[in-house]
Amino acid sequence: MILTDEEKGILDGKNGEADRLAMELLVGVGESFGAKKLISISSAHILAHFGSLHQAGIDFLEKLAENGGKCKVPTTVDPSSVDFERWEKFKIPKDYMEKQKRLRTAVEQLGVIPSWSCTPYQAYNVPRFGQNIAWAESSAVAYANSVIGARTNRTCFGLDISAAIIGKIPEFGLYLDENRIGSLLFELKIDKFSDLDYHTIGAIVGKRSGAKIPVIKGIPKDVTNDQLKCLGSAAASAGAVALFHILDVTPEAKLKDPFDGKKPEEVITITQKDLRDMENMISNAEPNSRVEMVTLGCPLLSVEELKTIFDKMKGRKVKKDIYFWIYLTKETYDLGKKLGLITPLEKAGVWFSTQTCATISPVKIWGFSHIMTNSAKCALVTPSEHNLKVSYRDTNECIVTATEPL
Structure with a gap:
């Protein structure tokens, strides 16, 4: 040098x-x-x-x-x-x-x-x-x-x-x-996107891309930063994706052709069926087996995501035979407390944890055999880190599994 x-x-x-x-x-x-x-x-x-x-x-x-x-x-x-x-x-x-x-x-x-x-x-x-x-x-x-x-x-x-x-x-x-040019084109044939779909799209893109740079077509222009956060975390865990371009959404793809005038190495279509297949592939737990812990917050929750959970939890409490853990930053926890989001959830039986997450903390010491999460990254990483089974479900099902009506 x-x-x-x-x-x-x-x-x-x-x-x-x-x-x-x-x-x-x-x-x-x-x-x-x-x-x-x-x-x-x-x-x-x-x-x-x-x-x-x-x-x-x-x-x-x-x-x-x-x-x-x-x-x-x-x-x-x-x-x-x-x-x-x-x-x-x-x-x-x-x-x-x-x-x-x-x-x-x-x-x-x-x-x-x-x-x-x-x-x-x-x-x-x-x-x-x-x-x-x-x-x-x-x-x-x-x-x-x-x-x-x-x-x-x-x-x-x-x-x-x-x-x-x-x-x-x-x-x-x-x-x-020259190393930021796209290699693969993913075309989404999906009518309606849920929050879970962004995790799952990321998992598919990561698995198919490896360390190559994917370009994605078909993401709605009103996609939120949290949804992009979740897509990227899944792509980086299912593969080694460090950069993705989304046509008409991400900045470099809006400024110039992400393929730099070249044809993509491969065009890959993602359909609604592909999403459901990947969800089933990520889940490695036996159907109907008892869930012992539900965890949300990988990546760590934003205030907006916390508010969504708060709204879905109204009129519900955590079941006695299950743990419900939510991970977030200390700043989000403190702000959520000021906004009146934290205390009602804690009274309902939710455990909050700040400045850490389920994938890198020693969860295995609890002896869980089956957990549920809405995070593709958590579902992909946790089985090997903690030797347990994971069910990968949307936020609604996670909350319904962990809670019951008051």
Whole structure:
């Protein structure tokens, strides 16, 4: 890679050991991917959940913090593996909690904004179109690239915090124009879209695309940001989709031909039947087997999604033989409380959890064998993470399953 004199100095240790380590990692990854240079970033989003990083993650982040590392750009952090306020209620072992606390201390020492959210674009970290950023969290990457039109790869752990400390990232992958061109065209033949359909469309697109860039035709122009959030999270989980274009909807597809004048490699039709088939494929539980826990909030709920659940829950309470867990950011929880949405739901038996989610927290300690969710990402990830069966259903059925009339 071609480095500036300043970058060479950082690599030689002139700015301290933390900067040297971070620059060493950036240059090593850049050279392995054939990057020619480093480029400046406007923000970063990092991982710091013990469930994925384990002791190695603690050691690396603590080493950077102990050696004086500080983020040079605004940097947010993905959800924790525990709810810091309710960890005992959710049966988190004390030693597990202590390890997550060490990660929290390290990232705070590094100057990370303690957002603990997989949806940084909904608070604290909102990039602009065309800005280069360095984000981890596959669903946030898909949203930033696709819905906002910012530029980031699926930044892995280690590279994420290194980019934050230096304020730069190797220029390769989706930072380059030529790598943002669509490969596959998905044509939707669907009359009416439900919220669940956006999750399911994402799962189909991700499964068929792999790491290729899909272009989608037929999404309504009035699609909401939450629906796009859910589509992207599913595509990023069922495949490795980091960028998708939607004709007449997403910014890059509105500015120019997403195929850059070329024909798509393949045209794939998605029908209503395909959606139902994928729903059945995602669900791996036996029909009519007892559901022990219902979970909503993957990605973490927005205020609008919380309001929808509140409206559907009127006149209902959670059944005695089932748990109903909802995940959201602390900011959404606090705002929901001010709006009068939280307290009635808690009185009805709903358990709220903030700054974490079911896919990265140790849900397996509860011994559940069958859970239900309205999230394709949760349904796709949870069986392998927690060794349990999942039913994938829409929000209405999730609520009906978990609750009964007052």
